[in-house]
Amino acid sequence: MVIKAGWEIVIGLEVHAELATATKLFCGCANAFGSEPNTNVCPVCLGLPGSLPVLNEQAVEYAMRIGTALHCEIRRSVFSRKNYFYPDMPKDYQVTQYDLPINSDGYLDLPNGKRISIVRAHMEEDTGKSTHFGGTGRIQGSDGSLVDYNRSGVPLVEIVSGPDLTSADDAKAYVAEMRSILVATGGSDGKMEEGSMRVDANVSVRRPGQPLGTRCEIKNLNSLRSLVRAIDYEANRQIDMLEAGERVTQETRHWSEDDGRTSSMRSKEEAMDYRYFPEPDLVPLDPSPEWVARVAAGLPAMPHDRRRLLATATGWSADRSDSGMAPDNDAVLTVVEQDLDALVLAAVAAGADARRAVNRAANELTGSSRAALLDPGAFATVLRLEDDGRLTATQAKAVIGELLEHGGDPVAIAAAKGYEALDTSVLEGLVDELIAAHPAEFERLRGGDPKVGGFFVGAAMKRSGGKADGKAVTALLRSKAGLS
Amino acid sequence: MSEPAARGLTRDDVVHVAKLARLALTDAEIDRYTADLAGILGHAEDVASLDTEGVEPTAHPLPLVNVFRADVVRPSLDREEVLACAPSSDQHQFRVPSILGIA
Amino acid sequence: MGASHAVHVGPGSSETAVSIADDVRAGRRSAQAVLALHRTRIDTAEAEVHAFNLVLTDQAAEAAARVDETVASGRDPGPLAGVPIALKDNMCTRGLATTCSSRILEGWRPPYDATVVSRLAAAGAVIVGKTNLDEFAMGSSTENSAFGPTRNPHDLERVPGGSSGGSAAAVAAGFAAASLGSDTGGSIRQPASLCGLVGVKPTYGAVSRYGLIAFASSLDQIGPFAHTVEDAALVLEVIAGHDPMDSTSIESPAPSLVSAVQQGHADGVHGLRIGIVTELSGEGISADVLARVEVAANRLRDAGATVDHVSVPSTVLGLSAYYLIAPAEASSNLARFDGVRFGLRMVPEGSANVQDMMAATRAAGFGAEVKRRIMLGTYALSAGYYDAYYGQAQKVRTLIINDFQRAYQSFDVLLTPTSPTTAFAFGAKTADPMTMYINDVCTIPSNLSGDPAISVPCGVGDDGLPVGVQLLGPALSEALLFRCAAVIEKGN
Numbered sequence A: 001m002v003i004k005a006g007w008e009i010v011i012g013l014e015v016h017a018e019l020a021t022a023t024k025l026f027c028g029c030a031n032a033f034g035s036e037p038n039t040n041v042c043p044v045c046l047g048l049p050g051s052l053p054v055l056n057e058q059a060v061e062y063a064m065r066i067g068t069a070l071h072c073e074i075r076r077s078v079f080s081r082k083n084y085f086y087p088d089m090p091k092d093y094q095v096t097q098y099d100l101p102i103n104s105d106g107y108l109d110l111p112n113g114k115r116i117s118i119v120r121a122h123m124e125e126d127t128g129k130s131t132h133f134g135g136t137g138r139i140q141g142s143d144g145s146l147v148d149y150n151r152s153g154v155p156l157v158e159i160v161s162g163p164d165l166t167s168a169d170d171a172k173a174y175v176a177e178m179r180s181i182l183v184a185t186g187g188s189d190g191k192m193e194e195g196s197m198r199v200d201a202n203v204s205v206r207r208p209g210q211p212l213g214t215r216c217e218i219k220n221l222n223s224l225r226s227l228v229r230a231i232d233y234e235a236n237r238q239i240d241m242l243e244a245g246e247r248v249t250q251e252t253r254h255w256s257e258d259d260g261r262t263s264s265m266r267s268k269e270e271a272m273d274y275r276y277f278p279e280p281d282l283v284p285l286d287p288s289p290e291w292v293a294r295v296a297a298g299l300p301a302m303p304h305d306r307r308r309l310l311a312t313a314t315g316w317s318a319d320r321s322d323s324g325m326a327p328d329n330d331a332v333l334t335v336v337e338q339d340l341d342a343l344v345l346a347a348v349a350a351g352a353d354a355r356r357a358v359n360r361a362a363n364e365l366t367g368s369s370r371a372a373l374l375d376p377g378a379f380a381t382v383l384r385l386e387d388d389g390r391l392t393a394t395q396a397k398a399v400i401g402e403l404l405e406h407g408g409d410p411v412a413i414a415a416a417k418g419y420e421a422l423d424t425s426v427l428e429g430l431v432d433e434l435i436a437a438h439p440a441e442f443e444r445l446r447g448g449d450p451k452v453g454g455f456f457v458g459a460a461m462k463r464s465g466g467k468a469d470g471k472a473v474t475a476l477l478r479s480k481a482g483l484s
Numbered sequence B: 001m002s003e004p005a006a007r008g009l010t011r012d013d014v015v016h017v018a019k020l021a022r023l024a025l026t027d028a029e030i031d032r033y034t035a036d037l038a039g040i041l042g043h044a045e046d047v048a049s050l051d052t053e054g055v056e057p058t059a060h061p062l063p064l065v066n067v068f069r070a071d072v073v074r075p076s077l078d079r080e081e082v083l084a085c086a087p088s089s090d091q092h093q094f095r096v097p098s099i100l101g102i103a
Numbered sequence C: 001m002g003a004s005h006a007v008h009v010g011p012g013s014s015e016t017a018v019s020i021a022d023d024v025r026a027g028r029r030s031a032q033a034v035l036a037l038h039r040t041r042i043d044t045a046e047a048e049v050h051a052f053n054l055v056l057t058d059q060a061a062e063a064a065a066r067v068d069e070t071v072a073s074g075r076d077p078g079p080l081a082g083v084p085i086a087l088k089d090n091m092c093t094r095g096l097a098t099t100c101s102s103r104i105l106e107g108w109r110p111p112y113d114a115t116v117v118s119r120l121a122a123a124g125a126v127i128v129g130k131t132n133l134d135e136f137a138m139g140s141s142t143e144n145s146a147f148g149p150t151r152n153p154h155d156l157e158r159v160p161g162g163s164s165g166g167s168a169a170a171v172a173a174g175f176a177a178a179s180l181g182s183d184t185g186g187s188i189r190q191p192a193s194l195c196g197l198v199g200v201k202p203t204y205g206a207v208s209r210y211g212l213i214a215f216a217s218s219l220d221q222i223g224p225f226a227h228t229v230e231d232a233a234l235v236l237e238v239i240a241g242h243d244p245m246d247s248t249s250i251e252s253p254a255p256s257l258v259s260a261v262q263q264g265h266a267d268g269v270h271g272l273r274i275g276i277v278t279e280l281s282g283e284g285i286s287a288d289v290l291a292r293v294e295v296a297a298n299r300l301r302d303a304g305a306t307v308d309h310v311s312v313p314s315t316v317l318g319l320s321a322y323y324l325i326a327p328a329e330a331s332s333n334l335a336r337f338d339g340v341r342f343g344l345r346m347v348p349e350g351s352a353n354v355q356d357m358m359a360a361t362r363a364a365g366f367g368a369e370v371k372r373r374i375m376l377g378t379y380a381l382s383a384g385y386y387d388a389y390y391g392q393a394q395k396v397r398t399l400i401i402n403d404f405q406r407a408y409q410s411f412d413v414l415l416t417p418t419s420p421t422t423a424f425a426f427g428a429k430t431a432d433p434m435t436m437y438i439n440d441v442c443t444i445p446s447n448l449s450g451d452p453a454i455s456v457p458c459g460v461g462d463d464g465l466p467v468g469v470q471l472l473g474p475a476l477s478e479a480l481l482f483r484c485a486a487v488i489e490k491g492n
């Protein structure tokens, strides 16, 4: 969607990431997705009278990893109670961090080079889940709700960005990059489809150079597609209002993917007053400098650094600051996102060409659950055979497919498939035959028409049953045409 | 330091607080609590108007930090026992009247 | 005794917890016989006293039988073997109604035991019932119970104090040898004083709060009621100690409190410096109560201590700070009583939304005092008022802690009255909330500081009713307090 000329969008994102702990934040119930309703509950996460929270150390460790990966300062922090009544929040307050969050003042670099500030990344507990029955099945107009507290008390990190994002595409890139970082830290699985990563967007618009406009918080963004559509819709809604002389009301709005629009979630006279105060059932969290250093030292390389490494190996620049990203950089992004970079670098170390390795990995290995098991040496061998002209591109892909399925020796696989590369003399005979059969086309090739090259390669493939190497055919043709 | 009058509690404040506290109070209760709270807060003026420049707040009497539990799963409650406490349940879940957004 | 009608059973006519446990452990008496004796007293006088919300018959009988079997089989039945103990009805007992004396918990049976309940059971205690309290422990007379007041066994026309009035009355009436209460602003010590018992508010964190239904989390502590200082020490030794289920739990304050009591009885308190707190021993305190503080001071002096007056100036702000902090925390702690997961649910006529259900449930389920404190606490935390009320109160808390620390540089233990008066008549202090709140003026400061305190009987007032005096010490000084309390007790 296009934003009207003369307007700027300002977006800040709140990402809620469930932490990948075995248990909940304050009790020993399993932190599991998809269990039978109300089976992972105890007095603590049901908020039963008399129960008390005890903090999960692993959740703190994960929160610190995430904070470190986002270049945050890790400080002494205090849990507070955020008081409001809601049936899926069992204590009718949420234990969260308010004025003293564990992580603050960090940043995230987008692949396109823009730096987005991270205001804070604090710890808090998740709520239960309610489903609505009767009426329309939605929250408004339903006859009632059923509440499942399995998710209640699951540890979350809420990551709040500064209002630094200026387009829906940047917002999308931010969320994608955040997901990669979260996964890389091991702190969260980043699955938007299971709700373990959820995004709320604060959207406002303004005339260039003017102060920030009134923002609306958009909820229920369950996919990157929703995020992009909702931001564009909301920005245009606000622009239309302002151009009509109306004022934007600060409020929370619900995105409907079906309707493609946002709508107000609560009436404005219901001003929120959360009455935050320090949670007296918990003591402050004060990680020692040694612990902070240990977390930093134990952190694996982040996607940004891994992309840099690949870019260096291939000679591509990973971080182009202009918005148009080179297609090759997309391959780098994909390889890192899919966790294939270690395999690629190992294959390069084993003698594979770096660019070919990145492209083949991005195109042939993504989405395969077995890619992690691929032997880098075997992968490198396939790529080298292709480089040497002993395998065509099609054959190389087929061998990679076979390696993924069953493993084995690439040379033996190629042989078993009858992929002996055509002898140069055989290939030359084939090319000569083709020239004789298509003299007019050969004349056009000689005259410099590049499209005819493809015709001859296609014909050579057909005649050889796919065994001809397209590159070798092109080279022979060019030399016979006196072009090289 | 603000004047005590600036903190004068009105009946409207009490109506608002009752809403925040999710208490459906009668008019008589609102009147009564307006008077009671004014009295108690009047007494608390010794604390409210005290000069506490430079004094750190104490949220907690203990000087403890970093109290943790290990990330080890412990048995959850029996679902039937949990739902036996519920005023209303259905399909192994707690049943409530309709929710009108967050308020 | 000037009381018109009393059913009080003193330590002389009742076995102490220590003697019961000794007898049962040695096989001289059976736990079942001990239980039967206490049951007889309950059957005789409970209708008049109303100490209990729930008397446990089958469960108590089974527990007593188990103790006797353990003794018969030669195994260790535990330090409280066969001791009948009553529990304030704000401590969770698995499968047994736990009400906080509130309608809002109607029908609720907790699916778990409080840590203190497990510890008592493991020590061989026999839990005889759940005792009445001011609803959610908010009050100083037990008149705020949804199930009607408890009467003071020393004079049935008077209150037993509160909020742990039922636990105090149960011991004073001989229904149990000891009991547990909870103390947020004096709710153990004040009823102990009014019922002629020893009552202890341990150092914050010494006894696990897991399973104690919270009133004000940063102030609440569980502690014992007993006839004697030694009994109180024995019970506290059993219930104290670190609990991994409570983040604010600390290691046990003293490995042997009982031996500290014995030391006090045998050797006195030579060389200890006792300070009478000026601010809590003058205005607003009855002359007959102040006279008993002097008596206590003399007993300590006679046992080798030096006694002087000490000023702890910020304690005069304690009452106000407390009535901001405690309601603020309570307003949040009591939010969960919303009709969704347990207890009462009220659905108002003509409304089908959950917000109205919650508001109607809470309006019907909470009594007047609980609502008053929820309103007060909500206001004190609300936008625009937090700094003036809750924030200021937290700073006053710091001032009180600092003042106590200063006092403890020159004094080992401080001495004050426990309650400004002896037991008062029903309805005497219910018209204006402040009149009732002022009862806690001497006990509140140690809840704010987190330090331990003990109320020990020291004779009677002009009306012939019991008077307790309070001993205060720095964090984890329980052994010292018990030693001093033993000296005061010895003079009775």
Ligand SMILES: [Mg+2]
Binding pocket: A096, A124, A158
């Ligand atoms: Mg949050």
Ligand SMILES: [Zn+2]
Binding pocket: A024, A027, A028, A029, A040, A041, A042, A043, A044, A045, A046, A153
């Ligand atoms: Zn749980």
